[in-house]
Amino acid sequence: MLALFKSAPLLEQQEQQWLIDTFIWAVENFDAEFFTKHTQIILPTGQYFPDSVSSIEQMATSVFKRVTTYAGMSAWPIQLVAPQQLQPQVFPRFEFSSVIRGERCELIVPPSHAINISFNPNQINQPQDLVASFAGTLATIMIHHVGVLPPGGKDFLPQAADALACFLGFGVMMSNTVYQFKGGCGSCYNPYANREAQLSETHTVFMHALVCYFKKDNVSKKHLKPHLRSQFKKAQKEIKALVSESANPLLLAYAPN
Template sequence: MFGFLKDKPALDETSIEWLFDLYAWALRNFDAGVFYHETILVVPSNEFFPGRESSLHGMANLIFEQAKGYAGMGHWPTRLIDQGSCHIMAPPKLQIDGALRGLQGSVPESVDEVNRLTFTYDPALVNNPEALIATYAHMLAHYLGSAAQEPPPGGEQNWPHCTEVLAVFLGFGLMFANSASRFKVSSCGSCGGGQAERSSYLSQFDITYALAMFAVLKEMPDKVVLRHLKKSLRSYYKQAARDVRRREDMLSRLRGIGV
């Protein structure tokens, strides 16, 4: 008779199962070892993103290169341009020699400008680093996801949603949770960065649950995440983390991937 007092799942079961399936897909395709031993929770702070540049583009590029490194993609040949100067062009064929992610990735000796993966930034976001980092992380996840050996759960029609979760998997969950549903950027679709006038695709609750999955798999205490998470999501995060931890069978399946 007191069943109504029990905790309800933080999300509906279909969404939770999809998130677990997405993590399984990411672990299979993007090196579970790199996830467990190299990937960190990226914090939007001066400690994680130190330094200053004298120009707007210099600052945008500094933050981008740091985000690439945290994603384990520092060896990828890329170029960053102001979205206002992004010309329509065919994206280059993705070719990464060696490891896709992590410390084992090898930096190519030289890559022509035309064969580099193009990333764009909105100059207006340089003064909003959290949104800028989330935008970069989503584009990095887009390119990384394109190298998967199998389609993501839910199919290509959910690609932007899948790559947001992949960005959380890469360690950028705080930026996505803190800025979900409140930032909007323009992006050149021809560069592979998503739709023009893009806002967050998943709700702040979906993203926060995915962030809780990241922290539980990495065995992080709640306080590590909570001190950097916006206040309005802290109570929900604790509920989500409890829900993730009680799903022992689902967690065991994830932890068994790549072992």
């Protein structure tokens, strides 16, 4: 009878395992040292985005620079251009000296051209969407450069980019922007400002909780949307149990003492 009151897991076992495998893939391919020593859980606060701006372009440039820095990708040949300047482009070939992220990241094979990315002007009034969109784009570029497919293969590249953006430290904004409620004022809702999420809210929250577990973060939960906090708390509990039962040496190595 007690089994009747046992709560269902947040995700199916196969879905949980894909997210855990994707975390392992991220650690193995996207600079584990930077993740361990430098990755922060970025919050939607003035502490992380303190710049004052007076135009759409300044807003986009300021947020782009901050996101690129937090991701450890300031040395990457990526430049922000206005939406009307964005054209189809071929991904350039380039190489780094040793690490691919952080202050020691250095190009040894300069690209023939920079990677141009742009922004959605509609997101200027939804800065969390702007941050999440930039983080997802940087994650996609990183995957393209490294060239190692995620668990599940190429069909899972879009989902893996969202998961990798959480790994880069942007899980709060990624979780908060999966779905935007219309709210009580129809004129305030702009569907064109929403980012195109590839993971559900629950999957994104679980991935964020997984990253927070290994980064020993207990602060970011209060910056999630209220209805996501209970999911995050449940994910934390399930992740702790999953890791404690795991025989994977990488997970055990990263687990908090």
